[in-house]
Amino acid sequence: MYNGAYGISVGEQGYDNGSLSIFLLYTVVSIFVFFMLKKRTATSIQLTKIRPFKFYRYCFRVLILISFLVGVMLFVFNADRVWYGEIGKGEFRASLGSFGFFAYLTTKYIAPLSLAYAAFLYKSSNRGLSEASLLAVLFVLGMVLGSTWGFKATGITIILPAFLILLWSSSFINIVFFSTISLSVILVFAFIFDGSQSLMSAFSSIFLRLTVIQGDVAWYVWGLYETGVELPPYGQTLAAALGDTVLENIFSFDKSNYNEWISIHYDMLLNDVAGVPQSVAQAGHSIVGTPFTEGVIMGGAGGVLFMAVLSGGLSAIVFNRIDRSLAMGNGLLCAFWATYFSVFLFPWLRGGAVVQLFHISLILSFSASIFLVFLMAKLTVLEKKSDRCKA
Structure with missing residues (x-):
């Protein structure tokens, strides 16, 4: 966007609006915070x-x-x-x-x-x-x-x-191999599901999504902030963590009132800020915002720095949890943190909406899923205790 690409999500031609320097700062701060807080378990316990x-x-x-x-x-x-x-x-x-x-x-x-x-x-x-x-x-x-x-x-x-989990502490070559296979699978699925005429057109579509579409909304929202456009309040979007049922039935938010409803849902609010027509947004259309964009709406440059610290800090915390649980041989905890990172934290780092990291549905669904996995492993646990008793 900074070099003149056309932003599909926002319908504008890109130009230098000063977003590059602040985004680089956001990236550097995130990485710095991550490495400051990241730590390897000093003593690894043999599994x-x-x-x-x-x-x-x-x-x-x-x-x-x-x-x-x-x-x-x-x-x-x-x-x-x-x-x-x-x-x-x-x-x-x-x-x-x-x-x-x-x-x-x-x-x-x-x-x-x-x-x-x-x-x-x-x-x-x-x-x-x-x-x-x-x-x-x-x-x-x-x-x-x-x-x-x-x-x-x-x-x-x-x-x-x-x-x-399998590739934790693995060689760089193994990680590159898995990444290549993953991109190949995504390419095939894009060809099948997105109506691409060829694998090359599917590749072009994925490349566009990973580059321009990944950054056009962030570029656009920063431009609004720089030109003095008043952005909507951010704080009340955190209420969405309670779930729509609670918001409607207990706090009396009206889902049929579009303006009221989007004010407490960050993803819908972002559509409105980016100029997505209401009819398109209500049909389920979504755009990529990233935590950078979320920070701009939250509080301009200060909000961006806050999100940079938060993204680096949360990444380090989850990294430490996975590493520690692997070292301690705690399989269920390791599986939980690996899933939390892959399915929730990583998508947030790419798309924003911090509320998804602590939404009530996440808490309830993870609790039920962990219980199910525990039940599937329960006989193993019982036999392990039995073996110790016999010994």
């Missing part, structure tokens, strides 16, 4: 190797679970119509109605968390060919489950927490 049958038993339970979820998506909700192009992904989401929460719960919480814990168990196993093959089958099923939504990256997002 106790689990018996093979414990790994197999948990993984077979996950296999049954995810197979069931894929079956529900394909044969109950008819998600295969998205694959065949009979229905758009937006139409499919709308057709789920009140069952949309079930699909959201499976792809955002249950599947990623279950696979992440399986990855932890694999890391603690003998890691033979049969173990690797079973884990690979789970990953493929997870990607299939994600693809039923018709989005490019959901399949990768579901398995990302697991690979975060």
